[in-house]
Amino acid sequence: MTSTLSFALLVFVALLTACSSTKKQFGQVLVRKSTDTTRSKQEIARIRALDNDHFEGASFEKGSMEIKYRLFKPNQQQSKDTLRHPLVVVYHSSGRPVGRDNKAQLGILPKLFASPQIQKSYPAYVLAPQFSxxxxxxxxxxxxxVLCSIPRPCLESVWQLIDSLKSSLPIDHERIYAVGFSMGASTVINSLSARADLFAAGISIAGIPQFDKLDQLRSTPIWLIHGVDDTENPITSDERFYKEMPSRILFWKLADTTHDTIFTTQLLGETLPQWLFNHRKK
Known part of the structure; x- marks a missing residue:
């Protein structure tokens, strides 16, 4: 009886350790929801408070398609590496961010990666395109x-924009990443599926994956993050996606978490960039 309890305790401790650290690069982990809602709200408010003017506004035209975007540039003087920097492409969700004001797409994720606290340790360009x-x-x-995602033609313009920025800015071509939430998370998988040559890794938060190009994705590190109680984008699609190609995937299943409550202190701070910046194109 004692040995059984001891073994159970060891398993419990191991699970807590895995859930509280991003050192686990791949595999499936059930993560308990953070109970510190006050701290989470304060952290989200701090991130959102970053002025939009930290991002330069511009537009990119290719043929008949125009993409408006915001671009954050790292401080060269404060960076440890003054030569080339990674590029983090952040895709926005559906609803309010969709439009042409070139502002609404600046939500939690682009501002997280552009925040002074993150830039100090992870200096990078942050690209936030806006889809109309x-x-x-x-x-x-x-x-x-299960549900699956299909990319729209407008996404091609963003990949062309990235190719253009690669030739005009000191971007590290081996460290270009895609990150997104909800529809933006689905767009992350769409991007990795179509341009495995371009992206070094991606993080999909509460998205719907694409299944028809699994072979192209097998060498790309992907972090799936999904709330178990998500009813808007059900977790079943990500579960099937992980089951079919688990070799290079980290899958966080957040217990007691819905679509709208996924951003807690577990995903803020250095958690996302720490994992993402550990990967580069080979």
């Missing part, structure tokens, strides 16, 4: 019985 329509559509995969 949805960037990804959802359909039912009748074979798998």
């Amino acid at each position: 329509t949805r960037s990804s559509d959802y359909v039912m995969d009748t074979t798998r019985g």
